[in-house]
Amino acid sequence: MNLSTPCIFERAETFGARTAISTSQGDYTYADLLDASGRIASGLLQGRADLDQERVCFLAARGFSWTALQWGIWRAGGIAVPLSELHPQQEMEYVVRDSQAAHLVTHTDFHDRMQSLAGATQLSLSTKDQLLESEKGVLPMVDLARRAMILYTSGTTGKPKGVVSTHANLEAQINALVEAWGWSKDDRILHVLPLHHVHGIVNALSCALYAGACCEFLPRFDAEEVWRKFVESPLTIFMAVPTIYVKLIGAWQAAPPERQGDMSQACRKMRLMVSGSAALPVSVWEKWRDISGQALLERYGMTEIGMALSNPLVGERRAGFVGTPLPGVQVYLVDESNAQVPEGQPGEILVKGPAVFNEYWQRPEETEKSFRDGWFITGDMAVVERGSWRILGRKSTDIIKTGGYKVSALEIEDVLLEHPAIAECAVVGVDDLEWGERVAAALVLVPQGTVTLEELRDWGKKRLAPYKLPSVMLPVQELPRNAMGKVTKPAVRKLFET
Structure with missing residues (x-):
């Protein structure tokens, strides 16, 4: 066999005929995944010995195709840079250019979108099917110290930054969660999370595959379909963001009483349900416990660190901690x-x-500023009470957490200022039970300028991902500023409270 240093591939060899990925198209074993990723790796190499950490941007359908491409890039010695189908071409083009990608790879479902991207960036485009036609060759040894993945995350500088993780970083993240959350080959997780965030890639998918478990994918989140899977599939684990739990509670409340009983019983058979990527309101935690019998396990992490804090698998889990x-x-x-x-x-x-x-x-100064004596500075505030950590929020007011996504207010402001009717703007997050925070925009319009929220969102769809678009808008005569002329975000937020 072709040996790679990352343990996830070596472990997959031992799981062989076990089901790794389950989708509506069928089930795929660990042997299937190794075979497909090996062919993809050989196709990417095209006779070369090693991609030598070249960046490969890829867009694929959730499930087996996505996983085989990620593994193939890694096994060829490349750095995987996942793109999101939620993002408009402008955002994907930014990622391709900023990462200095050498290759574009796509699933056939996204061929037209990626062909346009290839034309704009002057890069060649390969499809998964083309790569799968390759004969498996000798693959490079991949040292754990090598860069493995770049995920783009919004920061206080406006444009998303590429967070680089090595194979060693990822293995450390996986090992910590497998140990803490008791993963085993007997687990089966229902996966409904995006695959351009650490939550979906590491916590849900990679932990499952490292343990020899089965990862069952839904093509997209649908509350009714998730409840059907809860009832009909032998699931043991579920992970989601608070917004999803709010929607699942709503679907349960709308169901007839006899169906509610089946739904609740289906939750009780699972050994673990996790919530993360945004603060979970205590009221939602309590409602879910009443409905499901499950005390949601909350944890804290971010793209740069993976997961850092977690409630216990066994023991008391305190809502809000x-x-x-x-x-x-x-x-x-x-x-x-x-x-x-x-x-x-x-x-x-x-x-x-x-x-x-x-x-x-490619941001050495920002990297250096993010560390202090070897410690990463998260920008998040917390307090420890009776031995357990409680997150208080961002130190910066320019990061908004909405529906499990972390978005930059500065990036959104930059885009909104391109609108011909907008002279000035300030974007903030306003508290919301379902979304955690909603993106809210205070706008100073040009003379005789007009724009409705619907018009603004429609205009913005070609420039921003859907979750970055303002869902609350307030025209104002002027923005609140301090003595230095800087917009004061706390005062802007108060405008939406009246």
Whole structure:
């Protein structure tokens, strides 16, 4: 066999005939996944010995195709850069150019979109089917220290930054969660999460495959279909963002009483349900517990660090808290003078450990600013109460968490200012039970300028992902500013409270 250092491939060899991926098109074994990814790797190499960390941007249908492409890129020695079908071409083109990609790969379902992208970036495009026609050849040894993946995450500088993780970083993230959450080959997870975020890629998919478990995919989230799977499929694990749990609660409440009983019983048979990527309101945690009998396991993490804190698999899970540090992760809180704060006092979260990312792609100054004496500065505030951590929110007011996505207010503002009717704007997150935060835009219009929320969203669809579009809009005569002329975001947020 072709040996690679990352353990996930070596472990897959031992799982062989076990089902790795289940989709509406059929079931695929670990042997199928190794065969397909091996052919894809050979197709990417085209006779070369090693991609030598070239970036490969790929867009594929959720499930077996996506996984085989990711593994194929890794096994060829490349860096996987997943694209999102939710993003308009402008955003995908930014990722391709910023990552300095050498290759574009796509599933046939997205061929037309990717062909347009290939034309704009002057890169060649391969389809998964074309790569699968390759004969398997000798694949390179892939050292754990190599860069493995770049995920783009919004930051306070506006444009998304490429977060680079090595194979060692990813293995550390996976190992911590497999140990903490008791993953085994007998698990079966229902996967409804996006595959351009660490939540969907590492927590749900990679942990399952590392353990020899089965990952069952839905093509997209649909509350009724998720409930049907809960009832009919032998699931043991489910992971989602708070917005999804709100929608599942709504679907349960709308069901007839006899159906509600079946739905609730289906939840009780599972061993673990997890919520993350955004703060889970205590009221939602309590409603879900009443409906399902499940105390949702909340955890805390981010693209740069994987998961850092988690409630226990066995033991008390407190609503509104994210537990304690995961195995191999060091976490502590500091005040504004960088002094460690005692329990009960709020501070900023600093994280250290092998799971912490390698760098921001091609941004050495930002990478350096993000660390202090080897500790990653998260920008998140928290407090420890009775031994358990509670997240207080972002230190920066320019990051909005909506529906499990982290988006930059500055990036949205840059785009909105391109609209001919908008002279000035300020974007903030406003609290919302379903979405965590909604994207809200305060707008100063040009003289005689007019725009409705519907018109603004329709205009923005070609420029921003759907979850970045404002869902609340407020025309104002002027934006609140401080003595230095800087827009004060807390004052902007208050405008939406009246």
